[in-house]
Amino acid sequence: MATQQQTFHDKLHALARNYWWCWQPDVVAVFRDLAPVRWRELDHNPVLLLDEFTPESLEHRGREAVLHSRVNYAYRRWQEYMTSQHTWGDTHTGLLGHNPVAYFSAEFGIHESLPNYSGGLGVLAGDHLKSASDLGVPLVAVGLFYQEGYFVQQIDETGWQHEVYPFVQNKRLAIKPAKLPSGETVVVQVETRNGPIHAQVWQADVGRIKLFLLDCNVEQNTPEDRKLTARLYGGDQRIRIRQELVLGIGGARALTAMGYQPSAIHMNEGHSAFAVLEFIRARMVEDNLPFDEAMQKTVWHCCFTTHTPVPAGHDRFDWGLFDEHLGPIADQLGIGAGGLVALGRVEPNNASESFCMTVLAFKCSRTANAVSNLHGVVSRRMWTGLWPWRSEEEVPIGHITNGVHVASWLAPQMKLLYDRVLPLEWNLRSGEPAVWADFENVTPGELWETHQALKNRMILFARNRMLRRAERLGLPASETTDIHNCLDPEALTIGFARRFAPYKRADLVLRDIELLGQIVADSKRPVQFVFAGKSHPADNNGKAILQRIFKLTQEPGFKGKIVLLEDYDINVARHLVQGVDVWLNNPRRPLEASGTSGQKVVLNGGLNCSILDGWWAEAFDGRNGFTIGNGRNHTDQDVQDDRDAKSLMRVLHEEVIPLFFDRDDDDGLPQAWIARMKRSVRTLGWRFNADRMVMDYVEKAYIPAAGGLSSDMGRLP
Numbered sequence: 001m002a003t004q005q006q007t008f009h010d011k012l013h014a015l016a017r018n019y020w021w022c023w024q025p026d027v028v029a030v031f032r033d034l035a036p037v038r039w040r041e042l043d044h045n046p047v048l049l050l051d052e053f054t055p056e057s058l059e060h061r062g063r064e065a066v067l068h069s070r071v072n073y074a075y076r077r078w079q080e081y082m083t084s085q086h087t088w089g090d091t092h093t094g095l096l097g098h099n100p101v102a103y104f105s106a107e108f109g110i111h112e113s114l115p116n117y118s119g120g121l122g123v124l125a126g127d128h129l130k131s132a133s134d135l136g137v138p139l140v141a142v143g144l145f146y147q148e149g150y151f152v153q154q155i156d157e158t159g160w161q162h163e164v165y166p167f168v169q170n171k172r173l174a175i176k177p178a179k180l181p182s183g184e185t186v187v188v189q190v191e192t193r194n195g196p197i198h199a200q201v202w203q204a205d206v207g208r209i210k211l212f213l214l215d216c217n218v219e220q221n222t223p224e225d226r227k228l229t230a231r232l233y234g235g236d237q238r239i240r241i242r243q244e245l246v247l248g249i250g251g252a253r254a255l256t257a258m259g260y261q262p263s264a265i266h267m268n269e270g271h272s273a274f275a276v277l278e279f280i281r282a283r284m285v286e287d288n289l290p291f292d293e294a295m296q297k298t299v300w301h302c303c304f305t306t307h308t309p310v311p312a313g314h315d316r317f318d319w320g321l322f323d324e325h326l327g328p329i330a331d332q333l334g335i336g337a338g339g340l341v342a343l344g345r346v347e348p349n350n351a352s353e354s355f356c357m358t359v360l361a362f363k364c365s366r367t368a369n370a371v372s373n374l375h376g377v378v379s380r381r382m383w384t385g386l387w388p389w390r391s392e393e394e395v396p397i398g399h400i401t402n403g404v405h406v407a408s409w410l411a412p413q414m415k416l417l418y419d420r421v422l423p424l425e426w427n428l429r430s431g432e433p434a435v436w437a438d439f440e441n442v443t444p445g446e447l448w449e450t451h452q453a454l455k456n457r458m459i460l461f462a463r464n465r466m467l468r469r470a471e472r473l474g475l476p477a478s479e480t481t482d483i484h485n486c487l488d489p490e491a492l493t494i495g496f497a498r499r500f501a502p503y504k505r506a507d508l509v510l511r512d513i514e515l516l517g518q519i520v521a522d523s524k525r526p527v528q529f530v531f532a533g534k535s536h537p538a539d540n541n542g543k544a545i546l547q548r549i550f551k552l553t554q555e556p557g558f559k560g561k562i563v564l565l566e567d568y569d570i571n572v573a574r575h576l577v578q579g580v581d582v583w584l585n586n587p588r589r590p591l592e593a594s595g596t597s598g599q600k601v602v603l604n605g606g607l608n609c610s611i612l613d614g615w616w617a618e619a620f621d622g623r624n625g626f627t628i629g630n631g632r633n634h635t636d637q638d639v640q641d642d643r644d645a646k647s648l649m650r651v652l653h654e655e656v657i658p659l660f661f662d663r664d665d666d667d668g669l670p671q672a673w674i675a676r677m678k679r680s681v682r683t684l685g686w687r688f689n690a691d692r693m694v695m696d697y698v699e700k701a702y703i704p705a706a707g708g709l710s711s712d713m714g715r716l717p
Contacts, residue, residue: 008062009055011075016046017174020078020207022111023130023407025415027074033065034058044571045113047174082208087136088428093698095263095707100138102255102262103128104272106247107232108143110206112570114173115149116213118232119499119534120596121307123570125268126206127405127596128697131690133207134407134428137698140260142251142272144243145175145202145213146232153534153567157473159550161535161543165231170202178203178212181259187218188253190245191328197225199246201254212258214250233536241317241325244357248274249329256282263706265302266697267365270315270357274326276302276364277340281332291334295364303701304365306358306397308593309378310503316354346385362386362397367701370399371594374617378590400700401615402594403693406430406685409600411578413450417442430685431692439682444674445667451581451605451677452489458579459487462530462565469566486560491526492660494609494652495580495601497568500535500542503591507545509584510552511645519652520561525661527652530580532565532572573597578604582626582656585610586648588640589633599688605677609656611644615688624680626651 006014012030021027031046032039034053042048053061062068109117109126117123125141132139148165155161178186178201186201198220204211216228228242252275255262267273276298283294307313322344323337330340342348343363344355362368362383370376376399384392407427410418418426421441429435466483487493500506509516509529519527531549535542546564553562565572577583577600585598585608592614599615601608607624610616612631620627629647634640664671686692 006075007055007059008068008071009053009058011071012046012058013050015071015074015078016050017176018078018205018207019110019114019174020081020133020205021046021074023405024074024077025412026070027078029412030067030070030074033067034061043113044111045172047113048172084136087134088695089132089136089138089698092695093137093703095703096138097263097706098138099261099263099706100140101264101266101702101706102252102260102275103132103139103141103266103268104247104251104275105141105143105268106244106271108141108211109570110204110211114175114204115168115569116143116146116232117570118150121269123573124307124402124596127403127408127690128268128694129206129209129211130405130408131403131694133209134405135691135694135698136208137694137702139209140255140262141206141209141211142247142255142275143211143213144229144232144247145215146229147215147217148230148234150232151534151537154472155469155546155550155564155566159547159554159564161546163537165234173204175202175204175213177201178254178258180257186212186254186257187220188214188250188257190250190253192242192245193324193327195222197221197228197242197246197250199229199250199254201258212251212254214246214254216246237317237321240315241321244271244315245274245325248272248276249278251275252278252282263301264702265705266701267302267304267361269305269307269313270361273304273357273361273364276360277326277329277333280364281329284333299364300366301705302365303697303705304361304368305371305400306361306368306379306593307371308591309375309382310501310591314356314358316356318354322355346383358383359386366705368397369701370397371402372614372618373399373401374590374613375399375593378593398700400693400696401618401688402596402599403687403689403691404596404599404603405690406603409574409577410603411454413453414578414604417446417450430689431695433686436682436686439685440678442678444669444671447605447677448669448674454604455493455579455581456489458530458575459489459493461575461579462487462563465565465572466563482560486563487528487530488526488561491528491561492582492657493528493530493580494582494584495530495576495606496584497530497532497565497573497576498585498595498597500533500546501539502541502545503588505586505588505641505644506531506533507548508586508641508645508648510548511642512649513552515649515653517557519649519657520558525657527561527657529562529584530565530576531563532568532576534568573600577601577606580606581660582606583608583610585613585616586628586644587611587613588637588644589613589629589631596688599684602680602684602688605681607673607676607680609648609651619684619688621683623676624683625676626656 015021105125107117107122109123147168151163189196189198198218199214199216200218202213217226280294280298283298327337330337341355344360345353370379379397380395384395387395421438426435550564552558553564583598583601589611595614598608609626611628629644659673
């Protein structure tokens, strides 16, 4: 399709329909400049924005804002990107051939305008797709389409979280019906003991990657099943197993119907483990094989990533739910429900043990990996019962440490700085350490000025977010005045944003309120905190932690110095990770499998202050951030929490705050702090980004699974 044949209207609509735009700052700027106010009001959704223009009014606005040349350039770059044969994948993934990797995940965080994620797992999956696209890795992705998303968080006057589930119309999103080779819309069917479940398949284009999302809101289903995929992680165990049946078995059938024959199958967390059962069944039919042989041949192509040591993250189902939903495919596999349930038990013959999705995934994968080095150690200990004949060190669970997609999380202002000091086209080789070495050449003043600009932008965003909540609640004018004056651009700004699960201990810094009060009240060395995060709708303990923090934000000594932002999402995360001075992470070790939010902060010059858990346990070198505690665990949880809280306050009081406010007499810059910023970017930027992560998956998991090569992560029986 030649560029000159397309109108201004056509080009903008084409760009809006591929999520490639969301990691291209120049394209984002074009959409924003079309209608800046509406862009913000429409949650940065270009599909909705363009729907407000006729072709004629769009053409007029384009000329008025002088956008034609910018759109032509963006459209040409997109076409070149989509058709380029000169990618890393073109050189390194030839073994995958025309049969791409099939990547299954229960959630995908691509952009805030596509509410198909709840937190880190989904955003990690979204970053995986973006880097696979940039690298040119042959991959298709499969998930579920949630028309009500996770939820919109509303915090009432008392600080209690309420969940709102807005219905998102398909036409408001950059998705389209997936098509069969014949041109018909893809609809799949999954059998259960009490009738079939149907799902239509939608397609979202993420750069070069096709993301297929299954949607049960179709007329063939019962009213109950039409709501089955409405909400992410909503409902009871019955809804959960039915969702996972659709994701796994339905997703595998959708790929087959569209003509895909995956060379490798990647199950991202146990939610999608049922997929392997359908691939085994199909192999039995196609090659006339018995179950055992078909399983062996199928498992050879499967990879599994486990993401958490927290028990709640490993779905378990009792016999009644299992037989009702897996009975039909168990019969088709010829092993019956009793034989199939054994694949989901650590002890196959233990009738009192429930069926576990994670166990099924481990048993049906050639390779398995944790998401950080420490998580690998924890996972081998946690699942050693699956291999009782092996020592803990020999348990075949390796690790590939998570990383983040650089272009999605790097602030445009910071990218300009990168472009000036790093090699030409550094972004195409961001997983190589040598590429980042020249970051030491950044002048301290330039880095500090860029960071301060991002910090001011974040503070303005936080105030606006708080004003929106005040308007929703109808708060008095005095509250609005306080919001306008909250947060000091000169203060040391510490951010904490993530799921409000109790083990993440969002309130750890509150254990010594008196000392915290002294820290934030110091006018000579001002310190402030910005919190954000959602608690699972069923987690009242998490909601209570959130409420406790909110109540503190209303107390006179803390008001305006500790703030809590409502409705944490990708947009809030983007502003926070790009603008804070310090990112605080204090989970109860070793329950943070990896954590990726702090990796996003690194890219933008912020420093991490974290427990030695997850990725930080292998990242901290003594000069690129700060650490809480000594990496040792106490058997008593309360003692551990008390130790970590005291260590946190000591680190803030003795290390973080003094270093931040130690200014050079000549230029007024915190030279030692800036040196630590530079070292953080230089030593961590290449290691903890998604390009490096995806390349590791290709070399350690995908190619061995596709071609039968050995893997250093270990082969599973």
